[in-house]
Each structure stands twice: as structure tokens, then as C-alpha cells.
Amino acid sequence: MKVLVAGGAGFIGSNLTEELLREGHQVVCIDNLSLGNTNNLSALMESPAFIFYEGDICDKNFLAHVFEKEKLDYVFHLAANSDIQASAKNPDVEYRNTYTTTYQILSCMREYGVKKIFFASTSAVYGDKPGELLDENTSRLEPVSYYGAAKLGREALISAFSYMNDLKALIFRFPNVIGPHLTHGVIFDFIKKLKSDPKNLEILGDGNQTKPYIYVEDSVKAILKFMDTDEEKKENVIFYNIGVNTATSVKRIADILCEEMGLANVRYHFTGGTGGWKGDVPRFLYCLDKVHNAGWCAENESDEAVRKTIQIILASKID
Amino acid sequence: MKVLVAGGAGFIGSNLTEELLREGHQVVCIDNLSLGNTNNLSALMESPAFIFYEGDICDKNFLAHVFEKEKLDYVFHLAANSDIQASAKNPDVEYRNTYTTTYQILSCMREYGVKKIFFASTSAVYGDKPGELLDENTSRLEPVSYYGAAKLGREALISAFSYMNDLKALIFRFPNVIGPHLTHGVIFDFIKKLKSDPKNLEILGDGNQTKPYIYVEDSVKAILKFMDTDEEKKENVIFYNIGVNTATSVKRIADILCEEMGLANVRYHFTGGTGGWKGDVPRFLYCLDKVHNAGWCAENESDEAVRKTIQIILASKID
Numbered sequence: 214m215k216v217l218v219a220g221g222a223g224f225i226g227s228n229l230t231e232e233l234l235r236e237g238h239q240v241v242c243i244d245n246l247s248l249g250n251t252n253n254l255s256a257l258m259e260s261p262a263f264i265f266y267e268g269d270i271c272d273k274n275f276l277a278h279v280f281e282k283e284k285l286d287y288v289f290h291l292a293a294n295s296d297i298q299a300s301a302k303n304p305d306v307e308y309r310n311t312y313t314t315t316y317q318i319l320s321c322m323r324e325y326g327v328k329k330i331f332f333a334s335t336s337a338v339y340g341d342k343p344g345e346l347l348d349e350n351t352s353r354l355e356p357v358s359y360y361g362a363a364k365l366g367r368e369a370l371i372s373a374f375s376y377m378n379d380l381k382a383l384i385f386r387f388p389n390v391i392g393p394h395l396t397h398g399v400i401f402d403f404i405k406k407l408k409s410d411p412k413n414l415e416i417l418g419d420g421n422q423t424k425p426y427i428y429v430e431d432s433v434k435a436i437l438k439f440m441d442t443d444e445e446k447k448e449n450v451i452f453y454n455i456g457v458n459t460a461t462s463v464k465r466i467a468d469i470l471c472e473e474m475g476l477a478n479v480r481y482h483f484t485g486g487t488g489g490w491k492g493d494v495p496r497f498l499y500c501l502d503k504v505h506n507a508g509w510c511a512e513n514e515s516d517e518a519v520r521k522t523i524q525i526i527l528a529s530k531i532d
Numbered sequence: 533m534k535v536l537v538a539g540g541a542g543f544i545g546s547n548l549t550e551e552l553l554r555e556g557h558q559v560v561c562i563d564n565l566s567l568g569n570t571n572n573l574s575a576l577m578e579s580p581a582f583i584f585y586e587g588d589i590c591d592k593n594f595l596a597h598v599f600e601k602e603k604l605d606y607v608f609h610l611a612a613n614s615d616i617q618a619s620a621k622n623p624d625v626e627y628r629n630t631y632t633t634t635y636q637i638l639s640c641m642r643e644y645g646v647k648k649i650f651f652a653s654t655s656a657v658y659g660d661k662p663g664e665l666l667d668e669n670t671s672r673l674e675p676v677s678y679y680g681a682a683k684l685g686r687e688a689l690i691s692a693f694s695y696m697n698d699l700k701a702l703i704f705r706f707p708n709v710i711g712p713h714l715t716h717g718v719i720f721d722f723i724k725k726l727k728s729d730p731k732n733l734e735i736l737g738d739g740n741q742t743k744p745y746i747y748v749e750d751s752v753k754a755i756l757k758f759m760d761t762d763e764e765k766k767e768n769v770i771f772y773n774i775g776v777n778t779a780t781s782v783k784r785i786a787d788i789l790c791e792e793m794g795l796a797n798v799r800y801h802f803t804g805g806t807g808g809w810k811g812d813v814p815r816f817l818y819c820l821d822k823v824h825n826a827g828w829c830a831e832n833e834s835d836e837a838v839r840k841t842i843q844i845i846l847a848s849k850i851d
Contacts, residue, residue: 301696304642308635312685316627323623340691352671355691355769362692366631366685372659372674373681377620377811450674492696 215239217285219270219318220292222249224394225333228429229289229436230254234262236437241283243276245269247310248295253394270314280325287440288330290318293367296397297337297360301492307363315367319374328379331436334368334386336454337361341494348500349386349452358492368452375449382450383439385432388457388499391522392429399463399489400522403470407479414471415482417489420464423496425456428518431511438509453504459515460496463489466519473523534558536604538589538637539611541568543713544652547748548608548755549573553581555756560602562595564588566629567614572713589633599644606759607649609637612686615716616656616679620811626682634686638693647698650755653687653705655773656680660813667819668705668771677811687771694768701769702758704751707776707818710841711748718782718808719841722789726798733790734801736808739783742815744775747837750830757828772823778834779815782808785838792842 216233220226221242226249233240234257242254243266257263264283268275270292293311300306315332322330339347340355356362368384375382391400406414435455461469464481471479488495504510513521535552539545540561545568552559553576561573562585576582583602587594589611612630619625634651641649658666659674675681687703694701710719725733754774780788783800790798807814823829832840 304639304693308632312631313627320623338688350671352669354673354688355695356688357692357695359689359692359696362688365688369657369673369675369681369684369688370678373676373678373811374623376674376676377678492692 214286215241215284216287216289217279217283218242218289218291219314220244220249220290222246222251222253223291224248224295224396225390225429225432226291227253227394228392229291229433230263231257232433232437234260238262240264241279241285242266243268243270243279243292248396270317271309273317273320276317276321277324280321280327285327286329288318288322288327289436290315290330290332293333293364294360297358297492298490300359301490304359307359311360311363312366315370319370322380323374323378329381330371331383331440332367332371334384335361335364336386336388336497336499337494338365338368338386339497343496344498346498346500347454349454349503357494360492372450380449384450384452385435385455386452387432387455388425388427390429390432391426391518393525394429395522395526399466400470400519400526403467404526407470407474407476411476411479413480413482414467415484416463416467417484418463418486418495419483420467420481421462421487422489422493423460423462425460425499426515426518427455427457427511428513428521431513435504435509439507453507454499454501455504456499456501457511457513457515457518458501461515461519465516469516469520470523473520473527533605534560534603535606535608536598536602537561537608537610538633539563539568539609541565541570541572542610543614543715544709544748544751545610546572546713547711548610548752549582550576551752551756553579557581559583560598560604561585562587562589562598562611567715589636590628592636592639595636595640596643599640599646604646605648607637607641607646608755609634609649609651612652612683613679616677616811617809619678620809623678626678630679630682631685634689638689641699642693642697648700649690650702650759651686651690653703654680654683655705655707655816655818656813657684657687657705658816662815663817665817665819666773668773668822676813679811691769699768703769703771704754704774705771706751706774707744707746709748709751710745710837712844713748714841714845718785719789719838719845722786723845726789726793726795730795730798732799732801733786734803735782735786736803737782737805737814738802739786739800740781740806741808741812742779742781744779744818745834745837746774746776746830747832747840750832754823754828758826772826773818773820774823775818775820776830776832776834776837777820780834780838784835788835788839789842792839792846
């Protein structure tokens, strides 16, 4: 198949691109390199099955040109802001990079007759529902971050475009995804802090914010497993919560990091409060029955995903 | 209070503006006159409590200028596409006039510290759920029209902006609203057809599409009743289904219209199928318990709203 990976130079996108090429697909990648980086694709650039476009998905003419030229079978839409803290300060990032990219991609699919899309959504669409087990039928999705709001808006767009144009859509609501090519987040923040002061570590909140971390390899396996299983389904849009059964607290991340850096007796300084920053959902309970019953399960537990990611970052030259 | 009515020259907006002025508020109105018309406001233009800006809410600088200058207490956001059939052909209308207007308004509220918003949403956010009683906690909102998708995206934006900026928001999910200043829809279509051929009437679908029609005066009363009752509530965003207990079929609308036009023996020609056009939700069941328990109930039943609207349109000079 000839597929588009929108945001293919980014974190999940580049991991997915690698796997799609390995499975024998032709991959067309678009990325504006705002969060993505061509270094993530350097091993793939020479592949004859790989085409890279640097460009802005919000630019309708540019995007239409790619659709016109490439005759795509499937779209993997990974182009979005992924830095929730950044957009908390500037929601324009979500309006543009998350919502508008989706709108333009769906418009091109409608115009050029591309019938299948995978779309990365997020647990943030549920909002903050302490103590509630979140499954795909949970009602009152009331996001507390601009990030979650733009993602829910995208889900709504996909619902309507799918119905109106007979598209098949697969939507994964991911928790925190980590692993190779990660660009930001709590692990990076802690490494930076500990490199500058190996005796003290400031931790936002009370350190008990506890979330499931999924290893990117597991996420990519889930995408590939389900990309074609929608054929027999009646629904146009299929939603899955994707995650792991375990979760890791921020304090536990600090502990694992200190172990991996060989640091002992680091003093933790908590800024206090239950959440790290406004718009953060400090804890959530994810029901994974639907995806488990469909035959997928993550291979790495949350702590394991954190440790592997830390090892990769420490082994790389990133500061 | 000094309030903004965004889309104040439009159908619901102009009716609301009239009532707000009557209640002694100062009203600032913005409208780009795409669907709105200053004729709807002609009786109000001389009022010293009324200010009209012709302009585009998507134009950030223009909007910021109005917020900067007018020091608003409350925003009533009625600026949106209301012609679902039009946007089925061109979804850009929703992206721009429905989603982007909301994004820009919320951004200005954030910047200029305006803390309260009323927002007109729609039954279309629920999607097509035959036989299901739709209440405010119904899960899996999967719109089938671009119109419903943009409105659901707006609800998500309001949820996040409210949480992040401590705004209070009141969201009404309206069914079909009709009455004075209506600009389009099935009643207009039928009048046009019967004026050109009083013996035959083409009816889209099988004529059994049956929806609740609410009279605009009732909608406006509901807005005014609840605009300040959120003070004691814990939630930032309060949702209400707003509607009437009864519903009117498309065929019944044709019957009422023929009576009011004094036409007998009109032959109805049905195009067939259960829905009028793709993206239309032909029937839905609305649970109104929440708003009834809160003390509001529509005064006009659905058939009555249809008849009054027909009388007003026939008495006016509109073709």
C-alpha cells in the first residue's frame, strides 16, 4: 500500500514510518519539522519506498499537491502538537497544528477519494474524572486542556467526514507515549535538572501524579495490527483506548532516573499540590477491555517503558 | 450589564438582542452580515444602548479591538453557520464561521478577562441515534454532519477555555429553532415551491422526518432565564437540552402551510428514503428533564411554532 504519514518526522510518526517500510509499504511523509526532526528518519531517507515532503499541512495548496501526485491508499495522521504545557501558554498552537491540520487532511481525503485514516487521539479528551474508569463509552467528555479540546474537536470532524464520505477511521486514544525520538516531557525535564545539579531535584506537584506510560513500539504494533481489521465492522469510526495495565508516578520516574544515572541521595523538592500544572490530569483509570478483547496487549509495562526510554536518552547526545 | 451578541444581526441573535435591550442591558453586536441582516435590527439602531459593528469575528485584530474598547461583562455567542445543507456541500463554512469564530471569541475572552459566555449548540452533536432518548449525559457523541462536528468541537473548546481561565459557560443544545427573522429551511423551501406551482409540492424523503421545532421567543426566554443562574453551581460549564415535548413531521409542515396559504388538493411528491439529505438526522428523541426541573418549559408546542412562523413569513414580503 502507499500510505501518507502526516507528522512522519515526529516522535510516533518516525517510529511508525520505520515499521511501515519494514512491512513493505511505500511511505509518503509530510512534516513541517516544528517538533519533528529529519534525524529521526536518517536511516530511511535512502529507501526507494520512502518519499519526504517538508511542508505545512495547514497549507491547503501544498497538501492538495501531495494528494494529487501521490495517489494514496491510507492516511496515518500523527501531525499535531504534542507538548501540552506549551499550548497551555499559547492555545493557537492547538488551533493550528492540531485542529487545522486535521481539517485540511480530511478535506483532501474527501476531494481525492482516500478512504481510510488512522488518527492518534488522547486520554485528554476525557477531561479530569477522578476515580472514574474511562472506557470508550464514557459520557461527558469535557477536556481541561486546549490539547484535549483540539483532539476532541478532531474526533468530531472525523466522525462527520467519515459518515459523509464513507471513510473508515481508526482512532486510538493514547495515554503518555514514550520511547526513542521522544522530544519533551517529564523525563527530559528531570535529566536536564539533574545534569545541572545532581544533588537536588525539583518535582512539580506532590510527585504522586501517576499515569500509564506506553512504549512507542507497543503503540506502533497496535496501529499496524488494527489498520485493516475495520473491513468487517459496520461502524465507520472505531475507537480504542490504548494503554498499559500499570502506571508510574512522577516520583517513581525520578527514582528510576537516579538509579540509571547512578545518583544516590538526591534530595527531592516538591512544589506541592496534586497536579503538576494547570490542565494536567494527575491520575486516570483506563479501561482496556475493548482492545484486549480484540487481541492486542502492550508488551512493556509502564515502569519498563520509562526505564527503557531513560536508557535511550542517556545513551544519546541530547542535552 | 454590557454584553456582546456575536452574530447579533442573525436569526436568534437579533431576537435575543431585542430582548436584552428591553431588559435594560447595553448590547454590543458584531455581525459580518453573511446570514444576518441589519433589517433585523432596524428598530434598535437608534437605541443609545445599542452599538453595531459590521465585521468578521475570524479577524483577530478587529475582534480584539472591540473587546479592548467595549469592556464587556458577558458574551452571547450566536455567530455560526446555521445552514446545514449548505455546509454539507462546502465544509469550509463550518471550519471558518462556526469553529474559528468560537476559537477567536474564547481567545479574546481569555485575553481581556471576560468571564461569562452563553453558547448556542445543537442536537446535531449527538449524531444519528435512532430510538435512543438523548439527554445531557448521552455518550458517544458522533455527529454525522459537518455542522454537528464543528459545534461539538466548539463545546470542547469551551470546556477547556472555561477550566483554564475560570470562565462560566452556559451551553444550550437547541433542536430546530424557528420564528421571526428565520432565513432558510424547509418552510422557506415549501413556500417558494408552492408560490411557483400551487398544485404540486415536492417533499424530500418520505415526509416522515419528524423533529421538534422550538419558537425563537421560547429559546430567548430560556437564555435569559439561565444566564445568571450558574453562580451557585460548581461546574464551569452547564449543558441543557432545550426543546419542546412535541414534534412535527415534514408532511405535517406541508399540511399546515397549505391551510395557511388557503390551498386545497395540493399533490405531494415524495423523493423517497427516510432522510431528506445526507447528514440530516430524520428523527430524534430529546430528554428535557434537566431543563424542566430547572424551571423552564417552552410555551409553544412544535406545531404551533411552525404555524406562527408560516404566518409571519407569509405576511412579510420575502419571496
